[in-house]
Amino acid sequence: MKTMTHVGVDLHQRFCYLTALDARGKKLKQSQVANDGAALRSWLRQVPGPRQVVMEASGFWPAFARAVQPEAYRLVMVHPQRVKAIASARLKNDKVDSETLAQLSRADLLPEAWMANQRTQQVRLLTRLRISLGQQRAKAKNQLQAVLHQEGFLKPVSDVFGKKGRAWLTEVGLSPAARVVVEVWLKIVDQMDEAIAEQTRSLERMAEADARARWLRTVPGIGAYSAMVILAEVGEIERFPSKRALASYAGLTPSVRESAGKRKRGSIGHQGSGTLRWILLQVAQVATRCSPAARAWYVRLKQRKPAQVALIALARKLLTAVWALLRHGICFDETIFAAQS
Secondary structure, three states, X not given: OOOOEEEEEEEOOOEEEEEEEOOOOOEEEEEEEEOOHXXXXXXXXXXXXXXXXXXEOOOOHHHHHHHHHHHOOEEEEEOHHHHHHHOOOOOOOHHHHHHHHHHHHHOOOOOEEOOOOHHHHHHHHHHHHXXXXXXXXXXXXXXXXXXXXXXXXXXXXXXXXXXHHHHHHHHOOOOHHHHHHHHHHHHHHXXXXXXXXXXXXXXXXXXXXXXXXXXXXXXXXXXXXXXXXHHHHHOOHHHOOOHHHHHHHOOOOEEEEEEOOEEEEEEEOOOOOHHHHXXXXXXXXXXXXXXXXXXXXXXXXHOOOOHHHHHHHHHHHHHHXXXXXXXXXXXXXXXXXHHHO
C-alpha cells in the first residue's frame, strides 16, 4: 500500500484551510478553498492518495464530510479541546491549525471524536428542533410577563397562558402600547404551541416504530419525546464500553483531582453532551414523582446532600439503567432498581 498523505483541515462556514503532508512531514500543498464540493474534491486530487483527512468537530462537519468522502481514504473528526491540549501554540491561525492537525495525523496522535451516522444526524435535527421550539416559547412567555411587571400588574393565576389567565389578560387595564405587545406575544406563543405539538406528535410516531425507544420508555420519567432525545444524543451505544463512559459523556460524573496521594471529588465537569445532561435531569425530576423506588433513593440522598446534587446523582443512576437497557435489549425492572438503591 502507498504511504498515506495526511490532510489537516481548519473548517469554517464559507471556506476552509487545508494542509497536506506526506509521511515524512514534507508539505505537499497548503491553501484556502471555498466550501464547495467540486472545489474541495479537486484540491484533494492534486495530492497523492491514499489520503487521511482530519477536521475538528463543528456544526457543519456533515456537509464537509459528504463533499470530500469520495476522495478521502479515511475521514477523521477530532475533539477541539483535546487537540488544544496536545498541541498548544502561541501563534494560532488557519494555516497553523490545519498544519497542526496534519502533523498530529502523521504522528498518530489524533483524539478522535465519533461521527454520527446519517440516521442519527436526522433524528438529532428533529429532536433539537423540538428543544429549540420549547426554549423559544419560554422566551416569548417571559417577554409577555415582563410587560405585565413593567405595567405593575401581578397575575392572579399560576398560568397566565391558561384559560383563566387569558380571560384576565383581556380585561386587565394595560396601556395601549403594552396591549399591542401582549397581543403579539400571545400570537407567537400560540404559533409555538402548534409547532411544538406537531413536532411532538412526529417524535411520538418515531418512538413507536423504534424498539430501543420502547425499552427506554419503561424507565421512570422517560416518555416518547425524551426517549428520542436520548437516542439522538447517544447514537450507537456500542461506542460506550461501560456505564461510566456514558455518564462521563453526559457530563454527569464528578471531577476528580489527585495530588500527593490525596483524592478530591469536585462538581460535575459539564463536558460532553449538554443536551443529554439536560434531558436526564428532566427525566430525574419526573422520576421522583412517578417512581417509588427513584423517589425513595432521591429522598435518602437528599438527607445528606444538597437537593441539586441528589438530583444529578439520580440522573446519573437512571442513565446507567439506560446504558444497560440499550446494550442488552431489556426493559426496566423497578424491583432491581430498588434492590440496588
